[in-house]
Amino acid sequence: MTTRPQRRARSIAMTPAELDAFLTEQRTCRIGTVSPxxxxxxxxxxxxxxxxxxWLYSLVKSQRWADLMREPRVAVSVDAGExxxxLRGVEILGSASIVGDVPRNGGYDESLAEPERLFAEKYFEAAQFVDDGRHGWLRIRSDKITSWDFRKR
Incomplete structure (x- = not known):
């Protein structure tokens, strides 16, 4: 899938390296789904x-999960600044797909090795991910990414 290029406000858009660093460093996103x-x-x-x-590690018994099983289109927003x-941030429009077993019940899964490593290091300062049997993995593939960094003004 090819991500559409950002057309508006290019002067304050993040470079690919800035976007990668920002999404790697930030801890919380907001995910928008469509309910019944x-x-x-x-x-x-x-x-x-x-x-x-x-990559989202989501409770499988949540409104978010139910929404995405019915309608996989999603909006994800990550922002920072006081x-x-x-102000700076990223909006990702795309679709969610399940990866791995639901709920995740342990064992090695090559398709989840990288997101589980990244998640464990980022949030638990651990080398190995430990699942809880209540969550599943969702991969958000982008159709469009829009970014902004008002510090560039």
Whole structure:
């Protein structure tokens, strides 16, 4: 899948290296799904970024999971900054797909080795990921990525 290039506000867009560093460093994203009846549902969640996709370790008995099983289109937002001149962020529009067993019940899975390593290091300062049997992995592949960094103004 090819990600569409950003067309608006290119002067404040992050470079590919800046975007990669930002998504690697930030700890919380907000994920928007569509609930039954068309209502938006937005929740904060920890995530891992592997340089091409956002990986979410989500409770399988959650509204977010139910929404994505019915409608895989998703919006993910990651932002930082306290004052207007410090604001920066990324919006990813794409689709979610399940990777691995649901719920995740341990054992080696080559397709999850990298996101589990990244997640364990980022949030638990651990070399190995330990699942809890209540979550599953979702991979968000982007159709469009928009970024902004007001510090460039």
């Amino acid at each position: 009846g068309g209502q938006p549902h937005v929740t904060p969640l920890w995530f891992a970024w592997d340089g091409t996709s956002v 004052t207007y001149g410090e």
